[in-house]
Amino acid sequence: MNDRPDRISLATRIRNNFLTGLIICAPLAITIWLTWSFIHWADSWVKPYIPSRYNPESYLKFAIPGFGLLLALVAITLIGFLGKNLIGRSIVGYSESILNRMPLVRTVYKSTKQIFETVLKEQSSSFKRVGLIEFPHPGTWALVFVSTDARGEIAAKLSENGEEMVAVFLAPTPVPTAGFLMFVPRSKLRLLDMSPEEGIKLLISAGLVTPEYTAAATSDAANAVTPPAET
Structure with a gap:
């Protein structure tokens, strides 16, 4: 009877050591x-x-x-x-002028080039902010990555009431390789202080890996969501 707690304790220590080793080795092995x-x-x-x-x-x-x-x-x-x-x-x-004469190729080339120019442009703010929107219904919040401000016809059609629209990317969990492109009012978007890398970790881990946050929240996010009124 007295040996039972010792056996349980030993088994618990072995399990904890195994889990600790797994936490150390698994990320290293996957990275390599x-x-x-x-x-x-x-x-x-x-x-x-x-x-x-x-x-x-x-x-x-x-x-x-x-x-x-x-x-x-x-x-x-x-x-x-x-x-x-x-x-x-x-x-x-000259090469682009040749591609522009090809019906199917020019569409693929222009779309791909526009995506790379937008994502890799040094001054671009695309996917550099993380935010929350109410989805799929009020009171339920989903993590999104801010793409850019709505432009062109979409901005003209959706901004009839004078409020700016923002394009956001809503990625699924735990594999954010696909998702939804959504246009939401700027006032409905709550920007977060976490980086896109931290947002991806939070998304992939299904909320298990939460980035650190200090109580002294910056006011930059609030100013970015609701621009100050012009005087």
């Missing part, structure tokens, strides 16, 4: 696996286009992981450098 898989994926796309005489693996007896990825990064950087001068802009403009 994802990184290694990405490197091999990039190499599989780039290496077939490298001439044999310029590929060091043709002279060595072992593969060089990451060589294709490194070469792709150098090539993309070089193309970006050349695209800023007059000759490079002329070549890009």
Whole structure:
């Protein structure tokens, strides 16, 4: 009878040690696996286009992981450098004029280019803020990522009452690879102080990983939601 608590205590310690080791090893193993898989994926796309005489693996007896990825990064950087001068802009403009003559290709190219320009633009605020909206009904709040202000026809149709509309992305849990593009009034959007990275962690973990928050909340978020009245 006296040995039972000791056995339970020992089993509990073993379980706790196992869970602690799992918490340490699992993220590390997943990170290494994802990184290694990405490197091999990039190499599989780039290496077939490298001439044999310029590929060091043709002279060595072992593969060089990451060589294709490194070469792709150098090539993309070089193309970006050349695209800023007059000759490079002329070549890009001529190539775009050819693509614009292709009915299906021009639609895909223009849409893709617009997305990359919006996301990668240095001064863009796209997906740099996290907020809350009432969804799917009042009193229930959903986490969203702020995309940009509504523009064009959508802004004209939805802003008839004078209130600005904001485009937000509502991603599902736990895999935020798809979701809904929604346009909500700026006054209905509650901006949060957390970063997009913290918002993604909160979303993927289904609310289990909550970012730290201090009681001294900044007033910048409130000012961004409701602009001050003009005098």
